[in-house]
Each structure stands twice: as C-alpha cells, then as structure tokens.
Amino acid sequence: xxxxxxxxxxxxxxxxxxxxxxxxxxxxxxxxxxxxxxxxxxxxxxxxxxxxxxxxxxxxxxxxxxxxxxxxxxxxxxxxxxxxxxxxxxxxxxxxxxxxxxxxxxxxxxxxxxxxxxxxxxxxxxxxxxxxxxxxxxxxxxxxxxxxxxxxxxxxxxxxxxxxx
Amino acid sequence: xxxxxxxxxxxxxxxxxxxxxxxxxxxxxxxxxxxxxxxxxxxxxxxxxxxxxxxxxxxxxxxxxxxxxxxxxxxxxxxxxxxxxxxxxxxxxxxxxxxxxxxxxxxxxxxxxxxxxxxxxxxxxxxxxxxxxxxxxxxxxxxxxxxxxxxxxxxxxxxxxxxxxxxxxxxxxxxxxxxxxxxxxxxxxxxxxxxxxxxxxxxxxxxxxxxxxxxxxxxxxxxxxxxxxxxxxxxxxxxxxxxxxxxxxxxxxxxxxxxxxxxxxxxxxxxxxxxxxxxxxxxxxxxxxxxxxxxxxxxxxxxxxxxxxxxxxxxxxxxxxxxxxxxxxxxxxxxxxxxxxxxxxxx
Numbered sequence: 001x002x003x004x005x006x007x008x009x010x011x012x013x014x015x016x017x018x019x020x021x022x023x024x025x026x027x028x029x030x031x032x033x034x035x036x037x038x039x040x041x042x043x044x045x046x047x048x049x050x051x052x053x054x055x056x057x058x059x060x061x062x063x064x065x066x067x068x069x070x071x072x073x074x075x076x077x078x079x080x081x082x083x084x085x086x087x088x089x090x091x092x093x094x095x096x097x098x099x100x101x102x103x104x105x106x107x108x109x110x111x112x113x114x115x116x117x118x119x120x121x122x123x124x125x126x127x128x129x130x131x132x133x134x135x136x137x138x139x140x141x142x143x144x145x146x147x148x149x150x151x152x153x154x155x156x157x158x159x160x161x162x163x164x165x
Numbered sequence: 166x167x168x169x170x171x172x173x174x175x176x177x178x179x180x181x182x183x184x185x186x187x188x189x190x191x192x193x194x195x196x197x198x199x200x201x202x203x204x205x206x207x208x209x210x211x212x213x214x215x216x217x218x219x220x221x222x223x224x225x226x227x228x229x230x231x232x233x234x235x236x237x238x239x240x241x242x243x244x245x246x247x248x249x250x251x252x253x254x255x256x257x258x259x260x261x262x263x264x265x266x267x268x269x270x271x272x273x274x275x276x277x278x279x280x281x282x283x284x285x286x287x288x289x290x291x292x293x294x295x296x297x298x299x300x301x302x303x304x305x306x307x308x309x310x311x312x313x314x315x316x317x318x319x320x321x322x323x324x325x326x327x328x329x330x331x332x333x334x335x336x337x338x339x340x341x342x343x344x345x346x347x348x349x350x351x352x353x354x355x356x357x358x359x360x361x362x363x364x365x366x367x368x369x370x371x372x373x374x375x376x377x378x379x380x381x382x383x384x385x386x387x388x389x390x391x392x393x394x395x396x397x398x399x400x401x402x403x404x405x406x407x408x409x410x411x412x413x414x415x416x417x418x419x420x421x422x423x424x425x426x427x428x429x430x431x432x433x434x435x436x437x438x439x440x441x442x443x444x445x446x447x448x449x450x451x452x453x454x455x456x457x458x459x460x461x462x463x464x465x466x467x468x469x470x471x472x473x474x475x476x477x478x479x480x481x482x483x484x485x486x487x488x489x490x491x492x493x494x495x496x497x498x499x500x501x502x503x504x505x506x507x508x509x510x511x512x
Contacts, residue, residue, distance in 0.1 A: 003185040029258065029311060036304060052290050056297040064300025064333070068326055071307050075319065125289040127350060 015041030258312035265305030280457030313411035321407025325398035338499035356442035
C-alpha cells in the first residue's frame with residue numbers, strides 16, 4: 001500500500017461516514033455538519049487527483065459560502081423562533097422512484113467507465129489553463145453564467161428590501 | 166516534500182508510507198507548538214501594549230522580565246480548570262466547534278513561504294488556498310454559537326459569520342490586485358517578485374493603487390479576525406462574551422489560541438503580499454537563508470502590533486457602519502484599484 005492509497009482510503013472512509021450522518025441524521029444541524037465533512041472530503045479527493053484549483057474552489061464556495069448560508073437559515077428559524085426542525089420521512093413513493101432512477105444512472109456510469117486505480121502522473125499547474133479556457137473557448141457560457149448570477153443578486157436584493165418601501 | 170520523504174526513506178530504511186505519515190505528524194506538531202508559543206507571547210504583548218497605552222504597568226510579577234511568564238501561568242491554570250458544559254447545550258457540537266476554529270489557521274500556516282527554500286507545502290495556489298481554508302473558521306464560530314444554546318452566543322456567532330463573509334469580498338479583491346501583477350498564486354513566487362530591497366515591495370508599486378489595496382486588505386483582515394474596531398461578535402457590553410460565552414477551561418483557551426493564531430496568519434499574509442515576505446528590505450544585505458525567517462516574522466509581528474495599537478485606540482463600530490464600510494467603501498475602492506492597475510499594466 002502506498003501513501004496515495006492510504007490517503008484515498010482515509011478520505012473515502014471519512015466521507016462515507018459523514019455522508020451517512022448527513023442522510024440518516026434526524027437533527028438538521030447534524031446533517032449540515034455531516035455535509036461539511038463530506039465537502040471537505042471531496043476537496044481532499046480533488047487534491048489527490050491533482051486538481052488543486054478545483055479543491056480550493058470547493059472549499060471556498062461550498063464550505064465558506066453555501067454551507068454558511070444553510071446554517072444561517074436553519075439557525076435563524078430554529079433557535080430564534082423556537083421552531084424545532086426535525087427531518088422526517090414523507091412522500092415515500094416519489095422519493096423511491098427518483099432515487100431508483102438516479103441510482104440506475106450512477107451505477108450505469110460507474111460500470112461503463114474504465115477506472116484508473118493508480119496515482120495520476122504529476123499534472124502541471126491547472127490555474128493558468130483553467131483561466132485561459134474560461135476566457136477563450138468557454139467565454140460565452142462564462143459570461144451567461146455571470147449575467148444569470150447578477151440577475152439573481154438583483155432579484156434577491158429587491159425581495160429583501162420590499163418590506164421597507 | 167517528495168524529496169524530503171525520499172531522503173528520509175533512504176536514510177532510515179522504513180517504508181514510504183511510514184515515512185510520509187511520520188513527516189506529516191512532525192510537521193503538524195511543529196505548527197501546533199508554534200501556534201501555542203505564538204499565543205503565549207501575543208497574549209502577554211497584548212496585555213502590556215494595552216497597559217502602556219493606558220498608562221498602567223500590566224502584568225509585572227511572574228517571570229524575570231515585565232511579567233513575561235504570566236500567560237504561561239494562566240495557560241496552566243486554564244488546563245486545570247473544570248470544563249463546564251451547559252445542560253441545555255449540544256454536547257458534541259460544543260466540543261467540535263473550537264476544534265474547527267483551531268484547524269483553520271493551522272492549515273493556513275502550512276501553505277506560507279518562510280524562507281527562500283523552506284515551506285511546509287509548496288502549493289502553486291497558496292494564496293487561494295489560504296483564502297479558502299480560513300473561511301472554515303466561520304462554520305466553527307456559527308456552531309459554537311448554536312451549540313451553546315444561549316441567545317448571546319447565537320447572536321455573536323451570527324454576527325461573526327455575517328461579518329467574515331462580507332469582508333472576504335474586499336479582501337479577495339485586494340489580493341487580486343497583487344496576484345494580477347505577479348501572475349502567480351504561490352507565496353514563494355509572490356515573494357520572489359518583490360526580492361531585492363524595500364523599493365521592490367508591492368506596497369510601493371503602481372502608486373497609490375497598491376497602497377490603497379494594502380489598506381483595504383489590512384482593514385478587511387482586522388474584520389476577519391474579529392479585532393476592534395470590528396469586534397462586534399464578542400462585544401462584551403452587549404453580548405457578554407459573544408460566541409464563547411458558554412465556554413470555559415481549555416475549550417475557551419482553544420478559542421483564544423485560534424484568535425491569536427488567526428492574527429498571526431493574516432499578518433503573515435499581509436507581510437508576504439505587500440511587504441516583501443522573507444526578502445530583506447536592504448537589498449542583498451542580510452538576505453536569504455535563516456534571515457528570511459527573521460525578516461518575515463519581524464514584519465509580521467510589527468503588523469500584529471499595529472492590530473493591537475488599533476484595538477486600544479479605536480471605538481467599536483455599529484453593525485450598520487460595519488456593513489457600510491465593507492460594501493460601500495472597501496468593495497468599490499478595491500474594484501477601482503483592480504481596474505486602475507490593470508489599465509496601467511496594459512499601457
């Protein structure tokens with residue numbers, strides 16, 4: 001067993017445990033903490049595969065942004081208004097159908113791919129390549145996403161300020 | 166890192182995996198011990214600086230010089246104190262929160278460049294990594310506030326999160342001004358670009374835009390470590406102790422350790438980005454090797470002193486003033502700096 005294998009198994013094991021906490025936990029804050037460690041695990045896997053920029057972006061966007069927003073929302077509704085948020089099981093049949101569909105697609109993908117099980121060769125720095133691609137080949141999608149985000153921001157600001165007028 | 170592991174493997178005759186785990190453990194331990202020593206020194210310095218500014222003496226009794234061993238005695242006392250967890254608190258998250266807050270500055274220390282030849286891990290995305298990993302501490306503060314089951318703690322945690330998330334934006338933009346000029350995200354490359362005397366430092370390039378970027382970044386980092394004038398998350402006159410109200414004994418000590426560790430990390434980053442990092446201000450004089458550590462830490466602790474100086478000089482901002490400063494002052498000015506420097510570089 002090499003260091004690469006050891007790191008992979010440690011990260012994957014931690015991810016599986018925290019993902020299980022996230023899915024099966026009944027307390028919504030525990031689910032969020034499970035999600036936190038799953039995100040960190042994914043970032044770890046990116047590092048192992050040589051995608052350093054992607055790993056740091058994963059930390060910045062998902063841990064520093066999305067998870068903070070999620071915790072913020074839960075805390076504001078749960079502790080301050082005294083509402084106890086527990087996750088329960090509702091809508092069993094539609095959930096089973098959707099999950100079975102997603103599982104089928106994933107299993108098919110996993111089986112049809114030829115997985116490399118060794119450490120990938122040392123990649124050159126990815127940041128410059130990503131930047132060049134974003135501003136050349138993928139310029140249009142990049143700009144469209146920016147406009148979409150801007151529209152979402154303006155909309156959020158409008159909704160949040162409407163009461164004061 | 167790879168060369169070090171290969172060298173040790175050849176010397177010791179162990180398996181690669183054992184050597185790698187050993188190196189990781191030793192590096193981690195070095196960082197933790199340094200964090201602890203740094204906090205011991207900075208707590209003493211903070212007390213002395215505040216005392217001198219208020220025409221007092223501060224701690225004088227313990228140790229041979231100016232009460233220098235006072236914090237060591239305090240740390241031992243904190244270790245021996247009872248660990249009180251409120252009955253209504255969430256015990257597991259109450260324990261997890263200080264650990265998360267402590268992990269963030271430790272991880273950031275690994276990416277910094279200490280001399281021309283030494284850093285724990287040479288990332289080529291160092292700056293971006295530090296910006297990303299320090300956002301982890303927000304989660305810890307939020308969890309600490311929530312798990313304590315106390316309204317002051319919760320409000321403190323919320324304020325911390327809102328403040329840190331807001332000030333990450335001007336901080337990131339000010340970093341971008343430097344990254345644009347160097348063309349690299351690696352701390353080593355950024356320092357190398359400023360080597361050869363203080364006139365090469367980033368803060369003096371493209372005047373006055375880089376200096377404005379430096380001011381923006383320094384202000385934003387003050388807010389990110391919850392230092393006065395941005396210490397609303399632990400405003401003692403309104404919130405008792407803020408997010409750490411319900412913490413005692415060693416868990417509280419870990420929060421203090423992390424606060425001083427974070428001050429160290431942001432000052433190291435400011436020193437590296439704008440003040441030449443480990444390169445000597447005197448050109449080739451006293452440059453390179455272990456002098457790098459001397460210059461880097463000298464610049465860093467000078468910045469930490471400025472942080473303390475501001476804390477004991479300025480009053481605290483209101484929440485609306487805090488948000489105004491971030492969104493309507495720092496962010497537009499940071500954008501203006503990026504634009505102006507970009508234009509200047511293109512000319």
